[in-house]
Amino acid sequence: GDSVTQMEGPVTLSEEACLTINCTYTATGYPSLFWYVQYPGEGLQLLLKATKADDKGSNKGFEATYRKETTSFHLEKGSVQVSDSAVYFCALSVNTGGFKTIFGAGTRLFVKA
């Protein structure tokens, strides 16, 4: 079945460090790919998305590129801030009679000042 695997956390970085959170997927169809972010005590919010191969999603300095050949959608940011501390979820969505989204387990990021 469809699945999403992302790197385990927590990831701890100093402010202004580079971030990469790895995400790979398996899917029988042609999925759309998403990164969601969850701040403490809140629900998930969409961070960025890509709907076809080689698309790059970007938002708030974060980027991820849909790599069909490696079935990956790694999240990157060149310079993290303390306010980026949150849990990040990679997800895929395939329309099989109702958009069903499969989430990765989440990666917690701590950014130290």
Next chain:
Amino acid sequence: NAGVTQTPKFRVLKTGQSMTLLCAQDMNHEYMYWYRQDPGMGLRLIHYSVGEGTTAKGEVPDGYNVSRLKKQNFLLGLESAAPSQTSVYFCASTTRGGKQYFGPGTRLTVT
């Protein structure tokens, strides 16, 4: 737009009690979902609905029931709560593009 709202925000139940969680969305979305979030396990789909009057089982449906009598509301029921149902519950609704809008969550503790 309020987006997706959930009530209640917190609840403590004793084993065997019942309760209903309410999710409401004002975005006219067809698809709605109930997830549970447990530490280290991401989100797991409990039930979902592709339209008013329709529901379907997700990954972990046992012990839960749902109803979608109105397009804007999606109710999640626990008939006889168990400690294993202690979790944070999230409701979501979806655009046709697959982007999910989440509610703020309900933290449920079953003792």
